[in-house]
Amino acid sequence: MLRPESFSDHLAERITAHSADPRITARGEFVLYWMRTAVRAHENPALDVALEAGRALGLPVFVHHALSERYPYASDRHHTFILEGARDVEAECAARSIGYAFHLERPGHRQKALKALTQRAALVVTETMPVPPLDWLTDGLADNAPCPVWSVDTACVVPMPLVEKAHTRAFAFRDATARLREERLRRPWREASPAGPAFTPSDLPYEPVRLIDADIPSLVAECEIDHGVGPVPHTEGGTTAGYARWEAFTQGGRLARYAAKRNDATIDGVSRMSAYLHYGMVSPLRLARECATLPGEGPEKYLDELLVWRELAYAFCYWHPSPTTLEAVPAWARETLAAHERDHRSVLSWETLARARSGDTLWDATQTSLQRHGELHNNVRMTWGKAIPLWSDDAAQAWDRLVDLNHRYALDGRDPASYGGLLWCLGQFDRPFTPPVRVLGTVRPRPTAEHARRLDLARYARQVERPALSPAPRVLVIGAGIAGLACARTLHDHGLAVTVLDKSRGVGGRTSTRREGAWRFDHGAPLFAWRDARLGRYIDSWAHDGIVQAVGDAFIGREGMNGLARHLARDLSVQSGVQVVALERSGTGWQATDGNGGRHQADIVLLAMPAPQAGALLSAVRSSAGGIAAMSETLCAVRMAPCWSTMVVFDGPPPVAVTDALTFGHLTAANEPRLASGWRQNARPGRPSGEAWVVQSAAEWSEAQLERDASSVAAEIAEALRARLQVAGAIVHATAHRWRYARVARGLSVSCLFDRDAGLGAAGDFAQGPEGAHADVEAAWLSGVALAGRILAG
Template identity: 50%
Template structure:
């Protein structure tokens, strides 16, 4: 979205003049788009702030809606039902196509989609020319020559000035002075994927990056573009993806520069990029294997049963922990910086086929890794690059090889021999924030471990402190001297939130989580005092295996965890924080800690400085620590209700003959009973 050189906006403005109707721009950000996260939300909002200001200067009415709790609703459908016409962008990705069709069905008048991304508009391309770059280049040459150097003149503003409906069905967000971080935090999205502070959204940042590349990189682009250790590429893809900069202006100015570097850059921008857009435009499902050429589907199917050297879990892949130094460095570039050098991206993508069970799984994983972390994710251009890894836009290579078949190979090991992998790793694993903040996490339960893991994976320095002897908090299993086991903390967990549920397959694969399929009922008391059973709420229940601590132990495995460390004080010095620590008298299970007389009770010392402290301990404990430095926050924490409970572990001789393995009881004394021996690993 941008307020200049925007074909969809110009169509709407011309239509408004022709029909004598006001023009209104509705700009919204939903929580339901694929892989919605702090990273994507922040970049979009930074761009939207500039769009609001730009349209105000042009005299075009504009309102922004941010979906969040208390601010939901089908507002676009409502507005479409009141509009004389709807004009929107043609973006050939499946989820936007589905949304556009919903709007078309609700619209009172016609709906037009306008290509805002390509020099050669998508409706003027032919499906038969989108299988290979050379065919597309030849087929679009005349249209490209005619259009590349055209000056752009924005349509004149509406004659009546900016117009906004009086009866908007939502409260617009005033972006000019909004706290964008607070808005993002209020949304129900993935908060474990952080914004990229060195790549801000918006036209100003995008054109500043383009101008720097024009001056220092464009002339040598043809020589330097394949080396990820040289600053030889434009890094414009996020701004092109979100429409923050005009591809027409970029192409026009690159053509004016001339030379071998500009020629190669334009080949990437206007041939390969627009080929991917046209390819997706002419296919119903560009995200599936059916998008591949027939020869690629045939050879991948034929070799689908070939033995794989290793099948990595998604958790291993996402975190860049495969053990392949180059691949892991590439993935960390995506995770931390939201970008991946195109030459490395090809090697990164090709590696997934041998590490996945079949081509379908490899494609799904590539799309998820790219779309979740890359700022240019969910774009036709990145779709094209991923599909190329599986044979699209390419020819077959003979003789066939194991796993790949006739698909072009590109081994990670071979690429690593041509690159200083250690230097590349230092480059990609550098923190997005410089210097990297130091964070203390108080509490090594599930919340503390999950937060610490996300922060650590983004390159921050994190130290976890917990008073217990092992990580896990309420995720606890007791083993007796006689050998029986009992879960005396959390009894099970469910996974109703997709942001959490997506991790389950990896944990099951790692052997630290299993589904508990025992019979669970709810006991209700009838009017005459008799307990009767009814099925409990239908839900899949999960447990740690062989004990509940297995999952937190897995999460803590490569984190900086310090156990038997009770935080007894908190002090502030400017923007820095210091913790007062007391040794609880047990060995530490962490790395890099320094403390006097480890294992000696009642020894205290100070640790710090920290740039931030994250408390995940129970509210009463947290409130006491905050009282002296943040009394208002301490008061809020103290008001959080806490419902303590007792857990009784009972061993009986023989099996208790009951028709269930777990039951919710009406109380008032007992609320839950469970047969622990019915659980996997117990």
Template identity: 45%
Template sequence: MDQQLPTSLSERCQWCLAPEQTNHAPGEFVLYWMHNALRAHENPALDVAEALARQNGLPLLIYHGLSEKYPYASDRHHAFILQGARDVQREMAAAGYAYVFHLERAGHRGAHLRDLARLAAVVVTEAMPVAPLVQWTERLRCITKTPIVSVDTTCLVPLSVVADLAKKRHSKKNAAVDLGDDLSEFDLEQIEPWVCRAFRYRDLTAASYDERVARPYDLSQAMQDDHVDASELPEPYVGPLGFEPLDLQDACLARLIGQCKIDHTIAPVPDSPGGSRAGYARWEAFQENGLHAYDQRRNDSADPLGGSRLSAYLHYGMISPFRIAREAFAASGNTEADGENEPAIEAAIQRIENPAVKKFLDEFLIWREMSFHFCELHTETLDTLDACPDWASESLRKHADDEREQTHDWETLARGKTQQTLWDAAQRSLLRHGELHNNLRMTWGKAFLPMTKCPEQALCSVVDLNHRYALDGRSPASYGGILWCFGQFDRPFAPESPVFGVVRTRSVAEHENRLDVKRFSDRCDRPIAATLPRVAVIGAGIGGLMAARTLADHGLDVRVFDKSRGVGGRMATRRGDGIPSFDHGAQYFTVRDDRFARYVRSWIASGKAASWMGRIVELRPGGEIVAEKRSQPRFVGLPAMNSIAKHLASDLDVTLGCRVAQLVREADAWDILDESGESRGQFDLVVTNCPPQQSAPLLQGHTELADVIAGVEMVPCWTLMIHCDGLDDLPFAGAFVNEGPLRWIARNDAKPGRAKSTPGHASSWVLHASEVWSAENLEADAEWVRDQMIHAFELMLGRKLGQVHHAVTHRWRYANTREALPQNCLWDPSAMLGACGDWCGGPRVEGAFLSGAAIAGAILRRFTVDRPAADSHGTIAQQCMQ
């Protein structure tokens, strides 16, 4: 394969698998795998792909896929990327390129990148030295024989140039060493000192930045200078793809995102829409309103013009860093016209007289690109303390056992509920608006050390929350800011401090003294969209509570109604004077989905849940144990199953003992009427979290969803709660039963956190009848049901019960779903009505939780993504500068 490239491109290329290293058969086209340079202009990876296609007489295909499986995938990140893809699709079409986009979602999954790569002559992609892209590129190299070249589209000075400069410095200090031009013989570890301290990196690269900062991005001239033909575009590839490309121009992004298996609890950010148009609008607005005073305003986190707020657009390559640097340098006044539109450098960057531009360029070039190159050398350890200097990691570990004033679980941190005013406001900025001012991010990040149990947990938490919520999360520049909090790019500070050791401290309280906290908090608490609805949630089960809390955390006004005396629905606990408590609904919950798992881990850490390690068996009549049930781990709430629901409802506006009987449309609002006909308030939007047989009548006549809901069949279950003598010696804590009236037996006081009975004393048990028996006896007398279930219990155990101190039944008319709907929730945006529950998407506690998250996501997308697209840069600029 012909690999002739101009120097301006070849210096940016790193072959992951070179053509001479593989026996790959000649391919059908050149494949450009796009993921982090979402632009058709000033894009070195596109230029490399185009040059290789032209030189080898092959068509060019640009493939851009968005996976459900990247870390922290959410509605927020998906929306930003999809909006950017919409812009690049338009730009590619105008330029005549073959650009295809694939969105992984239900019904549209497959290894399309792998299949296309196997057909290609070469794969060109962008260098992005963070997970999962490094791992995905390596996997692609392993499962195909296709040559792969990675291209730096981010830095003015690529790593090969930095390595060459470091080699020359090394040679000067070691005159006897002559490495010639072979960088492969130069240990890349010797570059590390130059990319770990800004003053060293600045010194090493100063001349290179001076040479490049004002250089026009003129590829055609560079190719002519290197005698490379660039007369016309290569032919676009028009062959089979193996999937139907997605046209994003008229697509409903909100609906598409809802079909993806991602985190729906994190809303898109409407005042930071993705795409080149929005990115450049923000840059132009900053040039006009903020750049001139950047040196004076950059540390004021309450000032919306204190920073450029370009980091997310740079992360995904929606804007050209070459253009930003070029135009910023031009704003310094250090250029003079030298011919038509060709600036000539009259002064080096370090001699720029404009302090605002000088500081901006120092952070934009030195700190941002140094972080990028650092990540290139540490891709495998970025999420660990091993990425930090030895002095920092050793000192932090030395102080790992130092006393912390108060530690917090993940959920408390994620929701900004630590009771530290400034820190919580900073976290709300991340949660609601997807951004955090860089100066405050340093204070926010260091605060994790005293708020978590050890430095490893602190780093894990700061990485999680930054990457999960920030639009620039997972970018190398973002890693640079995070790792600085743990000593990277810094020096030791003596004497040692508690918890921090010799790592620089940065107090939240001290930061509060130099910031207008109220002004900053007001900015963080601004509405996430121009209009937000007042929401009513009917039903305080797990699904309804999760939906309500997600919406409330994003600043919406939400009120929850439930007919019961307590929250939790079927995740219920029965208590009474002088009797034990009984978990008479859901007996435990399991975890299959990562989106649910992180909450469960947090509940365990905060003492709200625990693993139930009791012996679970399969039982036959007579007490015969026929099998052990050792499936996935089981979890229970502490001290009762409804503790999880109480936790989710703890800061919500919940009205109990209110049976909603009717929804009445009044103008543009829904009037909630109770059984007596009294209005309980008017709301813009209503979500039902009730069994289908209760949701359908409420929604009937208002939306076609009612007919879908009415078709869902629920099955009943009779439950017996019994406290009796003579069973404390049974060799199991729970049993599945496949014969007779019963289906489940559990010793309630054997669960974690429950009051334990002592040997020879009474024990408490919960029995669930089978679906068939419960249905046959649905309207039977409760006392008769009690007696029948006690008799079945004795037959199953093969023994008589001792003295019965308490025995009462409960009828769950709608206990389980016979077959859940395939949708995770139901949402009618025209009627502003929705429904959720474990009868959507999947059964169990986890299913209800994810259904609640899904309806919250659908609502949030309605007000953050489904909005009229801006037709002018001025309108976008107004959004971007809010």
């Protein structure tokens, strides 16, 4: 039998056994290394433990590397970086004759692979990552595995198990670990070797992705993740890119100047290695060893940041029972924050903060850096974090926002080093400061105004506001419905130049609100429902900002259904009343001609209109690019259903209550297709008094009556509704609107269409994805954001 202490000393000190019985027997087909946060095949203690165990047991070693759609803050940004790193690992493992396979979770590939592999293993080895959800997953696997499960510290020079407590001050940690650090700092890493040829199970429970020649943007696009957070092309994932950045830092003289220049966010004075360290694509052991051989204040200060402050956070999370909650903040800090909860503050919504719209110039620049470039200079990051409590209800909300904004956008988020920095913003690893200040109390303040005075703010803003894509394409979006606006705003927030054209007088498409004299009618999409978890934060923000209002399980616009569209369009360049009548290729880009003779140039054209209209527009394009004709055929194959929507006002209410004005319940008439559903408009916020209704007719009836005169339809529907409601009074007003493309009868099983070579895409609620969408507005939003993600992939 094999136990953790049976291994070489430099490995044994890094092992944490998660199983009740840590002993290994030879029962099992192989030793399984579940790779997660040490995405490298060199100087990897977890891999070496697996290789030594395999040699001792006479079993092969197999590296299982997987990427889920369900990890917190899963996005195109994190997925792309991880896949780029995995591509390097695949090549490294092949060069070392180590069996490796990568499982990418996506529609059609959602097998429970880890569970199946664990049932066949003699030992499971993974990395120690002492923050949720990875520590929970490790413990959960150990509770149900038929073999021991061990985790190995791959992140620190001083192994976390040796620290023995959660230190709360850097100086105490520095002193307590000085001997351990010095003993290991310059020690060359002894790598284990495979005992036999590369081994991969012949009957894997998934189809592995061959990354060496994979189309990573297309793979990412298949995944059900947040496509609104784009990749960072100037920070490519992987061991090769990571060490290239490290060598540029150490050999270009910046490391020597690090102590003097590291606090100036406007110069290239830091290593920018945190993302590679977070995912373990480079070895912190190697970086520390190489840095320790160099003289001067720069390397000395860098080592202090790498080995004291960073490893302080890792050890704290390893030894503290609740390191990712407010319980990790010291009692004095929690008490002073609670004592100042009633202090005046201007509470901003999550969306306002996420989109860098706080109104504070420095803070908005820092958030733009996170949003567009996935990184934040550490010196301004502290100021960024200290400001968030000033715009939050209380410390609990401030903590949630610190975690969300950092982890969602930062490539180095979600690890102990990140949590250490965020906890510092609320008082951890620090002492009280007097006198108390507003909101923060005796937690150390860091006002943005003071920081701005010691920073060339204009220069910093120019740096962070540049697009991550270079060169950044000019984008033309045709259609200002929800899909077009969601797409355009996502691209705009990433710094791209976007113009939106729409033939209507205003924005919103089917979420429009129609005015008839004093009355207002939500006659397209009378309400909308959200079921996709990726949208929850937006809904909460829109409700906070008074854009939408909950009505039962659905939402309406507080000032009309087009209020949401107006909100989405607020920062965009939108030209209304402009109908595009022709598209043609112009060099490597596009030229769109509108009905007024205007011409609009762009590198990329995105169609956000009903699929039949988009298909017809493309069918007239003369081009040698085959993708254009194929996209036109695909769009023309979509089947849309019409709907007559009738707006009616009576001079009095029905004699009995027929609907709950608070929940806007539907009127149903199984044998009356003319009155498929109805909504009382005067019960909505800000509407004038009077019995006003919107009635939508069934698709089959609308199809049969499609070419009728609108006035005759309005008269017929108004009379039918009056009879249904038993209204004795007169019909004051009746108008009908024909939505020719109101509903999706047969959509597409993709979330959007995009041809990178042609610079052409299409989005809308007709592109419902492989899982299908639950509501028109939801499907349109998801499709528009997905299309933006295809552009941002570069």
